[in-house]
Amino acid sequence: MKFDKSKKLFERAVTHMTGGVNSPVRAFKAVGGTPIYIERGEGAYIFDVDGNRYLDFCCSWGPLILGHAHPVVVEAIQKTAVKGTSFGTVHESEIRLAEKIKVLCPHIELLRFVSSGTEAVMSALRVARAFTGRDKIVKFTGCYHGHSDYLLAAAGSGLATLGIPASGGVPADFARHTLVVPLDDQEALRQTFDKFGDQIAAVIVEPVPANNGLLLQTGEYLHFLREITRAHKSLLIFDEVISGFRIAPGGAVEFYEIVPDLCTYGKVVGGGLPVGAFGGRADIMSLLAPLGVVYQAGTLSGNPLALACGLATLEYLESGDCWRALNSKTADFAQKMKNDLKGKPVNVTAIGSIFWINLQPNIARKAEDLKPEDAKSYAAVFARALEAGIYLAPSAYEVGFVSTAHTGPALAEAADKLSGIIKSQQL
Numbered sequence: 001m002k003f004d005k006s007k008k009l010f011e012r013a014v015t016h017m018t019g020g021v022n023s024p025v026r027a028f029k030a031v032g033g034t035p036i037y038i039e040r041g042e043g044a045y046i047f048d049v050d051g052n053r054y055l056d057f058c059c060s061w062g063p064l065i066l067g068h069a070h071p072v073v074v075e076a077i078q079k080t081a082v083k084g085t086s087f088g089t090v091h092e093s094e095i096r097l098a099e100k101i102k103v104l105c106p107h108i109e110l111l112r113f114v115s116s117g118t119e120a121v122m123s124a125l126r127v128a129r130a131f132t133g134r135d136k137i138v139k140f141t142g143c144y145h146g147h148s149d150y151l152l153a154a155a156g157s158g159l160a161t162l163g164i165p166a167s168g169g170v171p172a173d174f175a176r177h178t179l180v181v182p183l184d185d186q187e188a189l190r191q192t193f194d195k196f197g198d199q200i201a202a203v204i205v206e207p208v209p210a211n212n213g214l215l216l217q218t219g220e221y222l223h224f225l226r227e228i229t230r231a232h233k234s235l236l237i238f239d240e241v242i243s244g245f246r247i248a249p250g251g252a253v254e255f256y257e258i259v260p261d262l263c264t265y266g267k268v269v270g271g272g273l274p275v276g277a278f279g280g281r282a283d284i285m286s287l288l289a290p291l292g293v294v295y296q297a298g299t300l301s302g303n304p305l306a307l308a309c310g311l312a313t314l315e316y317l318e319s320g321d322c323w324r325a326l327n328s329k330t331a332d333f334a335q336k337m338k339n340d341l342k343g344k345p346v347n348v349t350a351i352g353s354i355f356w357i358n359l360q361p362n363i364a365r366k367a368e369d370l371k372p373e374d375a376k377s378y379a380a381v382f383a384r385a386l387e388a389g390i391y392l393a394p395s396a397y398e399v400g401f402v403s404t405a406h407t408g409p410a411l412a413e414a415a416d417k418l419s420g421i422i423k424s425q426q427l
């Protein structure tokens, strides 16, 4: 396989954009080599500038649940674009997408659209703080909620201590309002509430933690989060940017049958264009301007093109009962790999149409269970998969996504190839 044109483009890119990219993981630092430049996508496949074709398991990091350039999505965008790309006014598609979301997620009473998951989470936290009159939030190690200051915090030393900045440029004064605890550890969270209970505005969690491997939680633990937050009059926020409209029509709320106070969405809700949303209880959401005291706004929030893309995606998913088919083909794919890899120190975990190839034998439920050395073995697997025409996420701790365009035979072939590659590695 040749990557000459990609290499040349990257040489140009680094002279213009920091690190040559607009989001760090795209630089392939975690797997080595040069990023490949994608020219077009069609269904389950992407094609690079050197003419190579890959079965795409990244799917733009999750939004493309219908695959690339799905005809209904393309048509919706085209029909909208000819009427104008943005008005900065109210328009009917906002209501139509909001109504669709509320049908799929009946726990959402009021919502607001923004342009990214980061914005959705940042705004949800602000309204949670205003509602409770408290400043602190609790997040979990390994859960990612976008790149806003309060959420780029890491655990300080010891349990139930104040967070420290996890990135340059984050003031320590901001990070100390974020308490960071391990997932799947009821005692750690109890201690945190014992110490700071009356200062905690909200606990935010990815109910399907999918940003540091796939650290699937037990239903019991997620129910515990609901109980402890309620007992302390703190809010529970489910960050469903990945799980929303993906693992089930109503996301993790439907899957685990737990109703949080607020939810945040992104990715699938925009179908590949920039949409985020947050919503939940009307008494909380009514605090937002123009009704209430919490300021939140956006020039391109509720952008007509982006909402048309999101609406077409959700309508298509709903009309074809796509979730069931998607989930079952993903489960078959994961099971096939598991069977092929029996006896190898490898785990393949899946939920809905999300999967993760974990290059270690034990099932991980918290970030502390992961071993950094697995990343090295993953780099070799990634490179060989690329050569075999399979595009995995360029990081050991990123999950894979299956779309409606991934066919059963294509998945079975990919499972064979990936298992073969993994078996040939020294793990």
Ligand SMILES: Cc1ncc(COP(=O)(O)O)c(C=O)c1O
Pocket: 061, 115, 116, 117, 118, 119, 121, 144, 145, 146, 147, 206, 211, 239, 240, 241, 242, 266, 267, 276
């Ligand atoms: C769970 C979760 N929350 C928030 C975000 C941030 O979303 P965005 O990248 O659209 O800002 C992400 C992005 O991957 C995410 O996975």
